[in-house]
Amino acid sequence: MKPKVYITRKLPDQIVNGLSGNFEVTMWQDETTPVPREVLEKEIVEVDGLFCLLTEQIDESLMEKATNLKIIANMAVGYNNIDLQSATDKGIMVTNTPGVLTETTADLTFALLLATARRLVEATGYLKSGQWKTWSPMQLTGQDVHGATIGIIGLGRIGKALAKRAKGFDMNLVYYNRSRKLEEEKELGIEFVSLEELLKISDFVCVLVPLTSQTSYMIGAEQLTLMKKTAVLINTARGDIVDERALYQALVNQEIWAAGLDVFEEEPVPLDHPLLTLPNVVTLPHIGSASIATRMKMASLAAENLMAGLTGALPGNLVNPELTSVQKGRGHS
CATH class of the missing domain: 3.40.50.720 (NAD(P)-binding Rossmann-like Domain)
Structure with a gap:
């Protein structure tokens, strides 16, 4: 049988x-x-x-x-x-x-970073709704990616692949991980820093750690307060790593500039979720590996x-x- x-x-x-x-x-x-x-x-x-x-x-x-x-x-x-x-x-x-989804997920993570920084989803809606009347000096201006500092939380396979993409944009690379990755530091020119330091100096904070009891709500109100007011948070790992209520408040209170999210604490995310109401949040339906x-x-x-x-x-x-x-x-x- x-x-x-x-x-x-x-x-x-x-x-x-x-x-x-x-x-x-x-x-x-x-x-x-x-x-x-x-x-x-x-x-x-x-x-x-x-x-x-x-x-x-x-x-x-x-x-x-x-x-x-x-x-x-x-x-x-x-x-x-x-x-x-x-x-x-x-x-x-x-x-x-x-292994098999490393490069594809890194592609999506960097795409989400770019879309959030340059307000691509918001700009598409602006055009399609007929709001685009003329060129204007500060219309839909976003954040530069080239030359900015990217902080990668979790330098595993996907974190390393993301770092390679960031190097192509001449970004400054820092990372936080449970243990130092000396070989990757040399290969990628990436600097190991504490989580607190990463949050303080990064223009883009990318969350790429697995969900464990230690990483649950790893990014909460205290951590978000450390970030620059012009900083962008990107999460393509697991929703439970970021305290969504704290993130919403940080965005509303302009403690950080924007967020790009491919994952949520509850999936599918409820349509009445507060984060879906904010123009400075780019949201995706967990498509990190979706090629x-x-x-x-x-x-x-x-x-x-x-x-x-x-x-x-x-x-x-x-x-x-x-x-x-x-x-x-x-x-x-």
């Missing part, structure tokens, strides 16, 4: 066909709507492998129902939607899809992880390495 796999969102045929040859595959058939919790609770009972997205909360109570579950393949770099400790305790492998090529690579890598975990191999992107061999997964002899 083939191992059973459940996929929580409709995927392209070439991804599904690659799994169907080896497994009994069931898939939620909607491309745009997450699988309802009650459906997932029912479907997960007998599956050996789960292919999921960030939109699914894979918690302990759900895993308790999955008596055969051996691997959870998350189609994302982050995995804060999964109770990793519970999975590890139950011998369930958890994998992610790092056709990259999303296909992410899906393929998640499928490869799943297949490895269910065929006796060790997945290449195991995020709970305490499970040092597949034999420690439940159900393997």
